Amino acid sequence: MIITPEQAALKAQHQFDALRDFVQQAARDGQRIDTVERELFRQLLGLGHTLLSAFVAAQGDGDLGPEAETPEGRTVRRLPERHDRRYLSIFGELTIARVVYGTREGQRIERVPLDERLGLPEGEFSYVLEDWGQRLCLKGSFAEAGQSLETLLGLRLGARALEGMNRAVAAYAPAFQASSEVPPPAEEGPLLVVTADGKGVPMRRPPQDGPKPHHRRTKGEKANKKQMACVGAVYSIEPFVRKAEDIIDEVLRDQKAKQRPRPQHKHVWAEMSREIDGIEVPAKEGLFCQLYAESTLRNLGHDRPVICLLDGERALWDAQQVYFPEAVGILDLFHVLERLWAVAHCFHKEGSDGAKQFVEYRLRDLLQGRVSYVISGLKHRLRTEKLSGQRREVIRSAVEYLTNNRDHMRYDKYLAAGYPIGSGVAEGACRHLVKDRMEQTGMRWTVGGAQAMLHVRALYLNDQWEGFLEFRVEQEQARLYDRDAA
Numbered sequence: 001m002i003i004t005p006e007q008a009a010l011k012a013q014h015q016f017d018a019l020r021d022f023v024q025q026a027a028r029d030g031q032r033i034d035t036v037e038r039e040l041f042r043q044l045l046g047l048g049h050t051l052l053s054a055f056v057a058a059q060g061d062g063d064l065g066p067e068a069e070t071p072e073g074r075t076v077r078r079l080p081e082r083h084d085r086r087y088l089s090i091f092g093e094l095t096i097a098r099v100v101y102g103t104r105e106g107q108r109i110e111r112v113p114l115d116e117r118l119g120l121p122e123g124e125f126s127y128v129l130e131d132w133g134q135r136l137c138l139k140g141s142f143a144e145a146g147q148s149l150e151t152l153l154g155l156r157l158g159a160r161a162l163e164g165m166n167r168a169v170a171a172y173a174p175a176f177q178a179s180s181e182v183p184p185p186a187e188e189g190p191l192l193v194v195t196a197d198g199k200g201v202p203m204r205r206p207p208q209d210g211p212k213p214h215h216r217r218t219k220g221e222k223a224n225k226k227q228m229a230c231v232g233a234v235y236s237i238e239p240f241v242r243k244a245e246d247i248i249d250e251v252l253r254d255q256k257a258k259q260r261p262r263p264q265h266k267h268v269w270a271e272m273s274r275e276i277d278g279i280e281v282p283a284k285e286g287l288f289c290q291l292y293a294e295s296t297l298r299n300l301g302h303d304r305p306v307i308c309l310l311d312g313e314r315a316l317w318d319a320q321q322v323y324f325p326e327a328v329g330i331l332d333l334f335h336v337l338e339r340l341w342a343v344a345h346c347f348h349k350e351g352s353d354g355a356k357q358f359v360e361y362r363l364r365d366l367l368q369g370r371v372s373y374v375i376s377g378l379k380h381r382l383r384t385e386k387l388s389g390q391r392r393e394v395i396r397s398a399v400e401y402l403t404n405n406r407d408h409m410r411y412d413k414y415l416a417a418g419y420p421i422g423s424g425v426a427e428g429a430c431r432h433l434v435k436d437r438m439e440q441t442g443m444r445w446t447v448g449g450a451q452a453m454l455h456v457r458a459l460y461l462n463d464q465w466e467g468f469l470e471f472r473v474e475q476e477q478a479r480l481y482d483r484d485a486a
Contacts, residue, residue, distance in 0.1 A: 008054030015047045045153065049091035056096055062114030063099040071482040076101040076110045083109070089126040090153055096120075116481045125165060127473050129155070134169055137162055138453075138460050141440060163449060170452035172472040173459060177290065179471070180464065182297045183265040189236035192299055193263070194291050194324060195309040195332075195423045196233075196284075196316055199430040200226030201272070204444040227447065229438075229454060230283035231270045231429045234294045235263035236304070239418025244367035247415070251337060252360055267294060267462045268429040270454040274447050284319050292323040309423045311335040312405050331408040332423035336366065339398040343378065346391040369412035375402050433458055 003011070022043065026036045066078050079100050087094045098114040121127055136145035142159035149155050203225055238261035249255040271286035295306060306327040310316045312335055320329055340359045348354035365374050378399050382392060402409070414421050437457055438450060445453075459468045477483050 003053060003057060005054055005057040008050055008057055012047060012050045012054060015043065015050055019043050019047065042154075045091050049089070049094075052089055052091055053094055056094060056118065059114060059117055061097055061099045062112060062117065064101075064113050068101045068111055068113065070101075070110050074110075076103065079105050079109075081105065083112075085115075085120070086124045087120065087126065088124050088129060088155070090129050090132065090155075092153075092155065119477055119481070121473075122476055122480055123165075123168065127469070130165055130169065131469055133157065133162055133165060134456065135460075135465075137166055138437065138457050141443065142166075166456065167448065167452040169469075169472060170455045172475055173455035173468065175475070176459070176464075176468045176471045177269070178293065180467075182300075183236075185302065187264060188298065188302075188304075189238045189261065189264050190304055191239060191307060191419065192234070192236050192295055192304045193307045193309060193420060193425070194232065194234055194295055194327065195426040196287060196291065196319075197231055197311060197423065197426040197430055198228045198283075198313065199231050199270075199434040201229050201434065201438045201450050202444050203227050203450075204446055227272060227450075228283060229270045229272050229434055229450070230287040231268065231426065231433055232287045232291050233266055233268045233425050233429050234291055234298065235266035235425060236298070237261050237263050237420060240420070241418040242415045244364050244412075244415070247333070247367055247421075248360060248363060251333075252356065252363070263425060265298075266425060267458075267464075268433050269458050270429075270433055272447050272451045272454070274451055284315055288319045288323045295324075305419075307419055309420060309426070310408075311423065312401050314404075317408075328414075328419065329408045330414055330419060330421055331405045332426070333411070333421045334423065334427070336402075336409070337363065339401055342394050343398050346387065346394055347381075366409060367411045367415065369410065371402060371406045371409050375399055375406070378402075432461060 019040065022039065023036070026039075061082065063078070067075050068078070069075055079102055082097045083100045085096045085098060087096055096114065096118075098112050100109045101111040101113075102109045121130075125133070133145060133149060136148050140148075142162040145162055146157045146159055149157055240261050269287060269290050271281075271283045271290070273283040274281060274286075276286075299306065306324060308320045308324050308327040308329045309332055310320060310329070311332050317329065320327065337359070340362055341355070344355040344358040348358060362374050362377075365371075378395055382395050382399070387395070411421055433454065437453065438445065456468075459465055
């Protein structure tokens with residue numbers, strides 16, 4: 001129901017009086033504080049709805065007279081019928097009646113002065129509701145977010161509506177990332193690090209025509225396939241000079257290094273393979289373009305060494321050669337450790353002292369620059385020891401891995417220079433950015449839905465959420481109402 005400003009003011013006064021009377025009565029009745037708190041919040045939502053309605057009513061209906069001018073300078077006529085618009089705020093739904101201008105009824109509406117005056121969004125959800133709703137969606141499922149909004153605000157938003165909201169917001173993420181200011185140089189460390197890895201996202205089955213064929217999964221076959229998201233990060237850090245024994249103490253004896261420097265202005269990002277402007281862009285291309293853009297801006301006017309910290313995937317090193325050919329390429333030590341443990345368990349029981357000693361000896365050699373010695377030793381054991389086919393394959397694969405990546409395993413030089421040699425940041429990004437949200441129970445994604453969630457979740461984890469939402473509002477308002485975006 002549309003009310004006048006006077007009616008809204010009178011209703012708000014009655015609601016406030018009711019609130020005051022409720023508090024006084026609750027005190028006399030000795031009600032428990034939490035029950036009073038809940039009822040107060042419910043009534044305050046109602047009061048907020050009335051006051052917001054009063055604000056809208058005070059703006060009028062946007063009538064500028066029989067004719068109005070568009071931003072392009074054309075004259076349009078006032079249409080005879082008012083057009084109602086639904087606006088869903090955190091206080092509930094409002095119906096806003098507006099005078100609109102165009103050529104004639106049924107044709108495109110070309111100007112709505114009240115929308116301009118109020119700064120209404122393009123959709124029906126308020127920017128505040130969008131903010132609160134997406135904060136919930138970034139952490140749990142769309143359905144759970146809808147249930148939380150209903151519990152807190154009494155609003156019913158379905159999972160589909162919240163997912164659509166997520167995609168609409170995410171559309172502004174690449175532009176925001178491209179326009180973001182670089183961190184202050186005084187807050188940056190002397191080393192600039194770029195790191196990348198991959199993490200699978202469970203995907204929905206594509207729609208099928210006709211009846212769904214019965215299929216019994218074979219051993220090891222998953223119910224739903226995953227598509228790889230390429231996850232990366234850019235950060236700066238202070239050098240941290242260490243020796244081989246320091247690393248061994250840390251990774252094998254759980255003796256964490258003291259005074260370890262913390263990454264500065266760590267920004268994570270993730271890309272799926274997808275179509276952009278009609279062109280299929282692989283995930284790694286999309287990610288490395290983003291990493292290159294940010295690292296170049298952050299290093300502009302400086303001469304910080306750039307370090308590329310990657311695992312052994314050949315495609316990542318190929319991308320490094322294209323985008324960061326001058327960078328110091330370092331093979332992530334934790335991926336090397338995985339190979340060493342796998343080989344150790346070919347000769348010793350898991351959890352045994354023998355396995356730990358096997359890994360420690362070879363890790364020490366690698367950290368002291370004796371990569372060729374470790375490779376030749378494994379080759380010798382392949383030739384001389386009787387092993388099952390499976391164990392031989394594990395060792396052969398490790399030899400190939402070390403051989404292919406030996407140019408990125410000069411750990412003695414890296415440690416002396418204070419460079420990081422473990423991609424814990426990339427591993428953490430895969431977990432926090434992808435796994436913690438995308439792999440919750442029962443979740444399945446389309447490429448578009450996954451990419452939207454990854455983009456906005458990355459900005460949230462980068463502590464850029466408030467700035468991003470302000471950017472998104474300014475850009476939409478500029479597009480809708482021909483205003484300059486800040």
